[in-house]
Amino acid sequence: MPSPRYADRPAPQPPERGTVDALISQTRRLRGGVDAVRQDAVLDDGDPQTRWQRALCELAMHQLDDLDDHLGQLREGLPTQRVPAEPLTEAHQSHQGRPAVGDPGEQQRGSLLSRVGSADWNLLTDDVTWSPELYQIFGRDPKSPAPTLDELPALIVPEDQPLLTTMVTDCLVDGRPIDGEFQVVRPDGTVRTVHMMGEPVLDADGATASMWAVLRDVSELRRSQLAVREKGESLQHQRHIAQTEHRIAVELQEAVLPPWRGSLRFPHGGPQALDLAAHYLPSSSSALIGGDWYDAMELPDGESLLSVGDLTGHGVTATSGMAMLLGALRGMAVAGARPGPLLGWLNQLLDASVQPALGSAVCCRYNPEDHTLTWAQAGHPAPLLFRGGTGRALTPPDGVLLGATSGASYGQAVEQLHPGDLLLLHTDGLVPRRAGDSPASRLLALAPRFTEARSAQDCLRTVVEAFDEAEREDDACVLIARIGS
Known part of the structure; x- marks a missing residue:
């Protein structure tokens, strides 16, 4: 008996592979240009303006890498759709790929290439400077004092505090650059994923005088990546089940x-x-x-x-x-x-x-x-x-x-x-x-x-x-x- 399957309109078609390939090529060419600018900035590392320029180039390269990943997923046919915000659960407690939670309205207004904030901690004067975007990322009142390096771990989820402490210590003591992600707990209890990059600033004697950093809210990006990965795993599991059932059905039919x-x-x-x-x-x-x-x-x-x-x-x-x-x-x-x-x-x-x-x-x-x-x-x-x-x-x-x-x-x-x-x-x-x-x-x-x-x-x-x-x-x-x- 024929299966009652009909279609009153054609199914949605995926984007043409050639179009996505062209976007990937453009993204990679743009990344090469940004990398060239970054290399030029390294030549004059003593100038604060040059350091800031290099930091922005690093952020741009991270964003272009993320865009390249998403275009690659689109080319393979897996959806990269936004997933609604939901509470943090025990199932998402690993550091990598953990979804971040934020205000639903902000989630809808945001994008995968999220807003970026900056901070500067002066170790000689104890002055701390945060940009307005950074206050928004952390969900803090712009009129409140910016947290010191000692107070910063208190804003992080407990399991990520050792990571942040290690990154800051390595930066201040050994002069290593900071490059890592952690989860921020905002005053309203929501959680955001933040990518932090920073470097120490040395005085004339070679001692660490301050530390600057740029921080990017990557919550939606990580949530989307998790959704894509879970969708891919689900599709693979469904394919395996379908292939197994098909094989059993064929073998049973051939035997009978x-x-x-x-x-x-x-x-x-x-x-x-x-x-x-x-x-x-x-x-x-x-x-x-x-x-x-x-x-x-x-x-x-x-x-x-x-x-x-x-x-x-x-x-x-x-x-x-x-x-x-x-x-x-x-x-x-x-x-x-x-x-x-x-x-x-x-x-x-x-x-x-x-x-x-x-x-x-x-x-x-x-x-x-x-x-x-x-x-x-x-x-x-x-x-x-x-x-x-x-x-x-x-x-x-x-x-x-x-x-x-x-x-x-x-x-x-x-x-x-x-x-x-x-x-x-x-x-x-x-x-x-x-x-x-x-x-x-x-x-x-x-x-x-x-x-x-x-x-x-x-x-x-x-x-x-x-x-x-x-x-x-x-x-x-x-x-x-x-x-x-």
């Missing part, structure tokens, strides 16, 4: 169905007067393994069982349900059940199943002694009979879908077959639903070609050639039986 290619062979050679061939045609999306089946087997009384059917759904659930129905059908047929009562019992089985589903089926018993076909159907396309260069659908007896109602009864019909007749059973996913014609009408149009065929396998090849290129929304099965003398 007879061979997909070549003439079907009965265990003991089967009736010589019945030439059989069958084929499974997958949907246009190979990921959709459905519950279609075909089957042919020799019965103890010398008759032959022919059946095709379709269980709704896709994946492991559909193939396992199909295996259950097919196993029950074979068992009851071997026990001597006739097609009508057999479908009634299959209906009870499906109705009582833990996982409700609907199914359709055709069940036939062929008697090679008198060439009679006794058959029943459950909401399924009728078999097609080809004779003398023409074809027709057999008149179906009463029968509703399996699992549609409790206690349903199924009628039987008997058809007299002749040597040379061709019987074709199929499921209804052969052609797309939007194509406007039925599988039966297209199959009946193949009657002249069937007349020229020398075997059931030749007829099957004709069907596959006619339908294998169709953009099917569902999988399908075809079973062909040619009546011999």
